[in-house]
Amino acid sequence: MRVLLLSWEYPPLMVGGLGRHVYALSRALAAADHEVTVVTRAPGGTPSTTAERDGGLTIVRVPEDALLTPGGEHAPFAAALAVNHALTRAALKVARSAAFDVVHAHDWLVAHSAVTVREQVGIPLVTTVHATEAGRHQGWLPGDLSRSIHSVECWLANQSDRVVVCSHYMRWEVHQALHAPAERIHVIPNGAEPDQWAAEADRIGRARVRFAGHGPLLGFAGRLVYEKGVQDLIAALPTLRAQHPGLRLVIAGDGPYAGELRQQTDALHLRDAVSFAGFLDGDLAATMAATDAMVVPSRYEPFGMVAIEASAAGAPVAAAATGGLKEIVEPGRTGMTFRPGEPEGLGRAVSRLLADRSAAAWMVRTAQRMVADRYSWAAIANRTVEQYARARRDPRPDGMAERLALPEGNLLFT
Template identity: 60%
Template sequence: MRALFLSWEYPPVMVGGLGRHVYSLSKALVQAGHEVTVVTRHAPGAAYEEYVDGVRVIRAAEDPPLFTFSGPTLLAWTMALNHTLTRAALRAADTAGFDVIHAHDWLVAHSAMTLREHLGIPLVTTIHATEAGRHQGWLPADTNRSIHSTEWWLANESDRVVVCSHYMRWEVNQLFGVPHQRIDVVANGVDPELWRSDPVRTDNARRAYAGDGPLIGFAGRLVYEKGVQDLITALPAVRAQHPGLRLIVAGDGPHRQRLVGLTESLGLEQAVSFTGFLGGDLPSVMAATDAMVVPSIYEPFGMIALETAATGTPIAAASTGGLKEIVEPGRTGMNFPAANPEALATIVSKLLADDGNARRMARTAQHVVIDRFSWSLIARRTGRVYATAVAGASSFLTSRATELVAHGYPELRIPEGNLLRLAAA
């Protein structure tokens, strides 16, 4: 199968987990015998075109005027990005035929739709998260509602929609009305070798960050839905049970200064280290901790849970979204209710108090990662989705065209209030 990937993230552009996913999946698909071309945005110093692990990577330069990737100009930035991605993909199509387009999230929706119509090939879309989910069901501003409508459009026009968990299958069905039979659950994967810690670096990290007590960690983007505020709020109670405990917060994001302010207001400046992005040092730093905590309020999947398991580190995670499908209480980790600092403190304290049991669960989680979440397995499942999309493309397009002729494009109505709560009702 010859696949054209569209993604706004790809190394060296790494904002969240999407870039890592696209990199690993495209490489695994090539190893499985597929041909993959990734069209993405250019980054200073990166090659405009190259082969990376057998994947053809085309990086398109931004069009002027140059917008910033921020709230006021986000939609304008996205439209400009889609123009340059479309032109780059069409040039690629002139030299290599494609069987399927694989779009990753709403930021490439307009390019994906243009290419689908121009090339006449099926469109597969991975919905990594939703705007309603990221905002706990609320769409408070015009930008949020615009993103939601783009997600709805892309999901409904795709031949197949891929999601990373059964929770996300429910969410996409409920929010966008995509029939269950057109939604495929294909989990994210992890390469255990990439998360193998270096003993020397691990020892150095332990000396750098740990004090006289235990060391716990968080890794991820510093945004509200990741729940770091709940972890910091719970820290005094955990330290009361485990004197000298310290916390590493690895990552960056728009909520960093608020989190630093919260830390200072609780008098925890000496107990919390904000490290920023750690890059290649992250596996060793994670392995240096006594436990990693995933306090997410909204989590479609929870890549960091898999990565933690791959390092052999005990994990405590919020029982929300896709995390519930990864962390099995008492077997591969421990759970606590999301957005509940008191429960978080109780569970993390229990995990730290029984190191033997914590390490037993961590070893089990390592085996589960290898058995269920290898990229080779994920690539095979993705290949089957492509085959299904290609086999059913003509009937899907015909039925869609008939529907539009008969009824016109259905009007998207965005109800007031919490969309996730309304969807569950």
């Protein structure tokens, strides 16, 4: 099958888990002998469109149009529209150069490009919804920017012949918030290849020396935004440190909430106990393996890929029982769970892992078997191709998108 993938991010341009997902999926599809072309943004300063080929995989990187976009609250929306101008031109040129079977869009940021390709080239559109604007705000649309993003998400979902989501929770959310027909929403989880998360012993040792000191080590990995719940992990640290002397925390990642988290750390006199490590890139697997527990304190989490990756790396996992995480972490079997937004419960779950190392090691082994059985990218690629084929056999009925209507209020679900 010949597949055109559209994505806002792709290595080396990485913002969160979406880029890792598209990278792994595209390579798994190509490894299964499908012809895959990814059209994505080029790094800043790139003067012209570039293309690179690796077997059955082609990456087309497109520089942004030199458009003046406003700052302030609406900057992300304006920037997305500006980039879509460039992505659309490149995607149409690619789509018309060969007989593609399907276009696969990833989230609202490439919606205009994807829908234009569907309409102009006449190939089915499959969309993966990685998260929704309403979900990121616990069911609310707090302002005009959120309502604008939500409107594009609804439009894209209802223009798509198939919608793919990463968990049963997200299937409910996309149907509830975006009004996509339930029969066209299909669950395909994210994945992780165990071999790619198996770090060498000396690298694990170096990570331990760098971050742990002489006590236990906790870890967090992800984008630093409010909904990831890092503030709850930091709030739990004083009590945890009293119970487990010398305990430290390493925070891998960056994002717009980093300043507030640093201020919270200082206010709790934890500066020497918390390392803001930024993006660890090639050292992430070793750092995860070096921890005594990886904590996933999300208040909103469509899937929870970091729980899969941490398990594959060999770290015990304590995760909030929310969203897709509830479908991954089975309490007492593949990790420990706690109610989102509750530092006390987080502390109890983490303390259980730190206090009973043999039980934690058993959970790690059980979780690693789960990852190998359920979340290989080869299996995920095969299931995705099945949805491509169904989209070709059963396209969206004409007029389905006309059902779209924005909500009258700001609350979509609770």
